[in-house]
Amino acid sequence: MTTPDALEIPNRFDFSTACKEIYQAWVDQGCFDANVNKDKKPFTIVIPPPNVTGALHLGHALNNTLQDVQIRMHRMMGFEALWMPGTDHAGIATQAVVERRLKELENKTRHDLGRDKLVERIWQWKDQYEARILGQLKSMGCSCDWRRTRFTLDDRCAQAVRSTFFDLFSKSLIYRGKRLVNWDTYLQTAVSDDEVFTETVHGSFWHLQYPVIDPKPGEPTHVTIATTRPETMLGDTAVAVHPHPTEALARFEAGLREKWNDASAKDRPAIESQLELLEIRRRELLPQLELLAQMAKEGRQLRLPIIGRVIPLVADEWAKPEMGSGCVKITPAHDPNDYEVAIRCKLPMINILNSDGTVNENAGPYSGLTMSKTRIKVVEEMDNLGLLAKTEDHQIELKHSDRSKTPIEPYLADQWFVKMDQLAQSAMDAVNDGRVKIYPPRYANGYLDWLGEKRDWPVGRQLWWGHQIPIWSRSFDSPEQAKSLKFQLESMSERSAGLMTVQIEEPATVHACVRQSDPALELKLHSLGLVRQEDVLDTWFSSALWPHSTLGWPEKSPELEYFYPTNVLITSRDIITLWVARMVLMGLNNVGEVPFSEVFIHPKILDGYGETMSKSKGNGVDPIDVIDKFGPDALRFGLSWLCTETQDVRMPVQYECPHCEAKVNQTKENRQSPTVECDSCKKTFSTQWAESAEDKAHPKAPVVSDRFEVARNFVNKLWNASRFVMMNLSGYSLAGQSSPTLPLEDQWILSQLASVTIKVESELKQYRYAEAARAVYDFAWDHFCSFYVEMAKPRLQDPEARHQVQRVLAHVLDRMLRLLHPITPFVTEAIWQQLNKITRTRDFVTNETSTDWIVRAPWPVPNHEHIKPEIEKQFSHFVALIGAVREIRSRQNIAPKQQISFSVKCSEEMRDLLAPMSKFLEAMANARADEWSDNPVIPSVNAAVSIPEMDVYVDLTQFIDVAAEISRNEKLLVNLVKQIQGKEGRLSNESFVSRAPADIIEKERQALADLVSQRRAAEDAIEKLKKL
């Protein structure tokens, strides 16, 4: 055994070099490898695969820390713990990033490169960022089984995707339909609703007039419609009016009155004014609408201005008599509601949009103009024709593409859908009956509400980066031709082998779905005139399969058998619907079991302004910056410390100037600048936004937050406490008889250790990370360092006591390290290695030999026999006593080196308990106890302090600062009087005495008596002091 002296262990944990070595050793030893092992129970987490769009930020760091804590804890508990790593191809997000760079750096579009070349470029990007992401995870200490690393676009995921698609298609759960697409005219692709944001912009409400063809006497010559998008009139194929406007208006009014009844007084005036407007509308507009409804029934027609097309006036309930002019223009190809009307009324559909955002030949004279130019021209022309009735100002909620920030042009396109009815129901059932538990439970609402809508899932994307839809199609003019092709396909051997399935989409399109990549079959289909669908699948389609595709599905692999269902999914709340819900329903559909039994939703990390961190806002923080400055353990402990149940984490961040290390607050102004000038040294540094060579020439400033200082300090404290223990273990041995009764302080720390062990485990199992971190922080800092280690110091000098105190120190340190290992893996491993050099037997409860690596050490099992509430209570007398003495010292400004003495008035039991601890009072407060008795000699000049069951008299004969002592007592007196008044008031309250529980009343009485005696003591003291 070698015991290091102070020089051998530095007084700082050098995380920058140690962590790399430790991590490599863990990997080399296979510490993170999980294998099918029937002797152990599995514990599995699949990582929420980070997008390969860019590097990880602090939100990912939080997410992955929380997972690693669970994995490491369960691994120590003896589970076969598998953390499945991987990344997500992230469809449009990644393609958009690569396309943008292509444009910026080479001034090329994706069409210049072509599909294959672009996809190749994206793979290069993916390789680069995947490496960066996995590197970040490793720096954080994530204990993933890297041998199993997967990617949502790799071959095995592709197999899972095709099998799933084939299965759903065979069950008729996938179909093609019309859907309004959010067309991004800049990227020339459709973007999903989730990739769209709305912005209120200033716009207008134009009232246009369409002439009636051959109006009869008494009939209007024009029909007025109002629109915010006049250019779409070029695609109008009808104008609709409600078939029964009077009834519809009455129903609307009834609804409004009902709302008035339920409304609060504040909201009523608004409804009342609505009702008034309704009355005017009834008088002035309704007769006209009735007339138009009649005309619609008669099949009257209108002439669409500019284009000259004859369009019908139709009766349809979509036209709301309470809205606008009561009539509505119908543009089926650019509005989903109009599309429905067109289906009901059998109207033609005319698309006027080119993919680049210009209007096509259907737009007549404006063909080739952009939509916005077309709008101006249309309005001008309508005005010239005298058909522009009026123009109103109007605030419009305009959709924009999140990727390109340009306005969305909506139009209807063919789209593949997954039918959600049964699938959604299965996922709702799983949560309702508790097979999947969501923590915190309130998040189940959003999940259930969203699934409850059972909206079909549009899965096609007009992209090149993703899983291409495995369908080959051919359209015919007549249904007979389609049927004949279907027959031909169905007689092929591949169909009978279950490799292909065929369906007809009305009226005359044949779709063949192919189960797995099969060039020969594809060639055959091609020769029959079938062409593969261009679209790729929504990125969430492959993500939805992640828990089982990573384990080998569709094969019945041993891993799938053993590790599935996984135990918990840890993620953030914004993808509960997009991802969590879909994993549940796909898991149930494909494997027949839920993918995980628990879901933990953790808080989000916000910046100093309460905004979510994101790369585009420029307020993201690279966890590597934090690791470089504070170390990975501090990052992890800090994030766990902040991970409370209800609060998002607000984290103001600063640039750290690379020239002078001063902090520069990150603000809304500077967070997107490529360079920033330091407030204090006035030199310039660069940021993540630096692109030009000139900007990059400035050194880059890391972005950090002082919210990690708590954790950094804690890691340092832990390191140094361990260092102290190790420096004092010479002669240590676990062997040898210990005294039959341990001294109070030993029993106390062992009791605290057992309690904190129970608490940490139970909190972590409930995903209450902050509580667990706080519990272990308090134990390590306050209980172990501030008291136990301090009390160990005199005992280590005492040959009689040394052996015993070493045993307890080693035992507590060993277990504390294991308890902390899931949260702070590196520093605990580093200490463990040092400790192993001194001794391998440290746990006097189990007598076990310590493991080579703490990562493989057993999770500490609390020793319930050590828990002694009465010991903890007794110890609190000591804590109170030392506090009282220290306060007097401080108030009297007595130099620390100056010893003082005091007497204690207390019971015999208390004397027997505390007198043996006198040496600690000398060491910890430089105070000597002269006497412990029920009637001590009281020093002539003293400061008296009353604490529970004791009166302490500190001898101030040599030190008295009368003024300070009077002021201390007066302050105390004020406080006491306040409390006494409160208690007296309560106890003299008849209803309190008669209704409150007896034990509460007794407690109050006791407390009051105590306070009164303290008040008398303080008053006496003041009186005496004033005489001095």
Added chain:
RNA sequence: GGACGGUUAGCUCAGUUGGUUAGAGCACCACGUUGACAUCGUGGGGGUCGUUGGUUCGAGUCCAAUAUCGUCCA
């Protein structure tokens, strides 16, 4: 418009079933550095818990209303 969450010390946050004087870290003040740790130690000052009303012997905690901030879904 709907759902959910926040509002407690200068800042960032805890506060379990309602029960002594509402806690922590940072910041602040005073004192302290010849071996665990100044990324430290000791002590101190500082909040009546967004507002209003209610239930109760007793409310930061339960209920209602209201203000305000945020998130998600329409």
